[in-house]
Amino acid sequence: MSTESLPVVSKPMGSEELSQLAARYGIVPSHLVGAFHGLYERHLLFDNDVDPYLTNAREHYEAFARSVRDILSQRWVVTNRPTIAPIPNAFTTSPWNFSSAARSPTM
Amino acid sequence: MEFLIGRSLANNVTNLLLDPLLRDVINQKDLDWLALLQKEPDAGLGNGGLGRLAACFLDSMATLQLPGMGYGLRYEYGMFKQTIQDGWQHEVPDNWLRHPDPWEVARPYARVTIKLSCTFVLRDGVLRAIAGCDSYLYGMPYDRPVVGYGGKNINTLRLWAASAPDYFNFQEFSSGDFVGALAETLAAESITRVLYPDDSTTMGQALRFVQEYFLVACSLADVVRRFRHDNQDWNAFPEKVAIQLNDTHPTMAVPELMRILLDDARMSWDQAWDITQRTLAYTNHTLLPEALESWPVDWFSTVARRLLEIIYEINRRFLDDVRKKYPGDENLVSRVSLIEEGAVRKVRMANLAIVGSHSTNGVAAIHSQLLRTTTVKDLAAIFPERFNNKTNGVTPRRWLRLCNPPLACAITDAIGDPWITDLSQLSRLKPLAEDASFRAAVLKAQQECKTQFAAWLQATSGLTVDPQTMFDSQVKRIHEYKRQLLNALRIIVLYNRLRENPLGHAFAHVLLRRQGCARLPFCEAYYQIH
Numbered sequence: 001m002s003t004e005s006l007p008v009v010s011k012p013m014g015s016e017e018l019s020q021l022a023a024r025y026g027i028v029p030s031h032l033v034g035a036f037h038g039l040y041e042r043h044l045l046f047d048n049d050v051d052p053y054l055t056n057a058r059e060h061y062e063a064f065a066r067s068v069r070d071i072l073s074q075r076w077v078v079t080n081r082p083t084i085a086p087i088p089n090a091f092t093t094s095p096w097n098f099s100s101a102a103r104s105p106t107m
Numbered sequence: 108m109e110f111l112i113g114r115s116l117a118n119n120v121t122n123l124l125l126d127p128l129l130r131d132v133i134n135q136k137d138l139d140w141l142a143l144l145q146k147e148p149d150a151g152l153g154n155g156g157l158g159r160l161a162a163c164f165l166d167s168m169a170t171l172q173l174p175g176m177g178y179g180l181r182y183e184y185g186m187f188k189q190t191i192q193d194g195w196q197h198e199v200p201d202n203w204l205r206h207p208d209p210w211e212v213a214r215p216y217a218r219v220t221i222k223l224s225c226t227f228v229l230r231d232g233v234l235r236a237i238a239g240c241d242s243y244l245y246g247m248p249y250d251r252p253v254v255g256y257g258g259k260n261i262n263t264l265r266l267w268a269a270s271a272p273d274y275f276n277f278q279e280f281s282s283g284d285f286v287g288a289l290a291e292t293l294a295a296e297s298i299t300r301v302l303y304p305d306d307s308t309t310m311g312q313a314l315r316f317v318q319e320y321f322l323v324a325c326s327l328a329d330v331v332r333r334f335r336h337d338n339q340d341w342n343a344f345p346e347k348v349a350i351q352l353n354d355t356h357p358t359m360a361v362p363e364l365m366r367i368l369l370d371d372a373r374m375s376w377d378q379a380w381d382i383t384q385r386t387l388a389y390t391n392h393t394l395l396p397e398a399l400e401s402w403p404v405d406w407f408s409t410v411a412r413r414l415l416e417i418i419y420e421i422n423r424r425f426l427d428d429v430r431k432k433y434p435g436d437e438n439l440v441s442r443v444s445l446i447e448e449g450a451v452r453k454v455r456m457a458n459l460a461i462v463g464s465h466s467t468n469g470v471a472a473i474h475s476q477l478l479r480t481t482t483v484k485d486l487a488a489i490f491p492e493r494f495n496n497k498t499n500g501v502t503p504r505r506w507l508r509l510c511n512p513p514l515a516c517a518i519t520d521a522i523g524d525p526w527i528t529d530l531s532q533l534s535r536l537k538p539l540a541e542d543a544s545f546r547a548a549v550l551k552a553q554q555e556c557k558t559q560f561a562a563w564l565q566a567t568s569g570l571t572v573d574p575q576t577m578f579d580s581q582v583k584r585i586h587e588y589k590r591q592l593l594n595a596l597r598i599i600v601l602y603n604r605l606r607e608n609p610l611g612h613a614f615a616h617v618l619l620r621r622q623g624c625a626r627l628p629f630c631e632a633y634y635q636i637h
Binding site for chain 2: 017024025040057060061062064065068071072076079080
């Protein structure tokens with residue numbers, strides 16, 4: 001396992017920065033990975049219906065890229081609106097969360 | 108027409124400021140990040156500087172929160188893959204869309220219909236235009252997010268794929284000619300199949316001509332649709348829409364926008380011309396006269412008859428004005444005309460772009476100056492106020508922060524991170540030029556990168572180089588205009604100097620060349636001079 005190519009300019013994230021991220025994208029870190037509703041796990045399993053234990057690097061890449069796209073999707077939609085809308089967060093429900101009870105974090 | 112965007116995952120993670128979070132995820136999931144990154148195909152939708160400039164502009168606009176949109180073609184085959192065999196370059200097709208692309212989103216509801224003055228057929232594997240029989244093409248948009256640094260703004264790169272209308276030739280199908288019934292579909296899809304390599308000529312590129320028309324017609328239809336969604340007054344068009352033509356490739360935007368304003372919006376010629384000129388601006392990329400595009404009049408007549416009528420009328424009015432301003436100078440009229448006379452009459456696309464827009468810029472001060480004084484000096488004399496310079500730049504997000512983390516770290520430690528969105532902040536490093544700790548940090552960053560490069564070179568080619576030496580490298584496709592031969596001669600000069608005077612060089616020097624031309628035996632060769 002290697003993380004050498006990861007950009008290292010940013011310092012480790014503090015709780016305040018995490019809060020800012022959550023406010024910006026309507027996510028918390030557990031949305032990205034987590035046993036129940038992690039974006040990454042969901043894409044890995046459901047996009048190609050492949051056992052996550054049997055996936056290859058290409059499938060990991062696709063799941064990762066789709067997870068990152070999920071995170072940026074709300075901002076993308078808002079950016080494309082013809083008129084400026086207050087951001088964040090136009091959506092009340094996280095679009096990646098299957099559970100109807102799931103709500104995005106309070107802003 | 109070209110966007111050399113490259114890989115997106117690491118870039119998007121960087122610009123979304125997700126890298127610390129991602130690092131945690133990678134550790135948690137025990138992933139091989141490098142292996143994962145290498146699984147993303149390189150979106151080589153451009154040939155070089157022109158395409159990369161466009162991609163960097165998209166990054167800048169998104170970062171500056173300017174609502175910009177890039178329009179291009181969704182080539183199935185982008186820039187070729189270079190392989191070197193026995194010292195010769197071999198070009199291998201690069202089917203970068205072989206796997207599903209996580210970044211693109213098809214927008215079938217935003218499909219546009221394009222009218223052609225001809226029909227295309229596939230005969231013996233060759234795409235042929237049949238004149239005099241109008242036909243239609245669909246332009247299917249595929250959108251890609253362009254993430255501004257900080258993630259506040261996410262713009263769009265919209266790439267068009269060509270397809271045939273949804274009908275099926277039942278007569279041919281029922282008669283058993285299944286392949287014939289599908290021929291039109293195959294012909295349509297061929298239009299956006301491949302990126303033309305940049306060989307700096309326009310010889311024999313009929314399909315390229317159709318690509319240019321397809322891009323312009325689709326993109327302008329989309330721009331107009333988006334404008335009309337919120338605006339009733341056509342006169343507001345230049346205030347709401349600014350279109351930058353990246354080289355002459357999309358220059359058909361001049362007659363196409365005129366066509367829309369004249370035929371669809373029912374404007375007068377003068378009104379339409381005013382709006383067209385105020386909306387369009389042109390970036391020139393080459394001074395070589397032989398590299399300036401000119402397309403045969405016959406091709407316009409075959410593919411887009413109405414555009415040719417409009418070009419003729421633009422030219423008539425323009426030359427009338429020139430004759431009034433420079434009476435009796437028919438040589439000048441001939442030089443600036445939009446039509447090049449000869450055995451094959453052609454439309455001069457650079458002249459059309461300059462005449463039909465309000466701004467013409469070069470991409471470096473000397474380039475812009477030479478453009479004004481040599482390449483199009485007559486037009487610069489007629490429209491001096493239109494000519495200006497916009498020096499090329501690259502996004503420091505991708506080409507410093509992401510590409511070179513050790514150096515980015517050293518800079519950030521010294522002056523903070525505002526340079527990431529404001530490169531002029533780098534001037535704050537000047538007082539540190541003699542600062543011992545900053546110099547040590549930069550040298551350490553440089554050494555780290557060189558060591559990584561040496562390890563990569565060893566792993567991929569078996570060559571061993573000393574990271575303590577100076578590296579001098581050129582990584583380009585093999586082409587005469589890239590001047591690889593001159594570089595090869597320089598290697599020989601340095602080698603001869605070394606033989607004549609082994610102690611004459613005060614520094615160690617490694618020359619790395621990736622090339623395979625003209626029987627020169629140094630594909631990935633190196634010469635080490637001590």
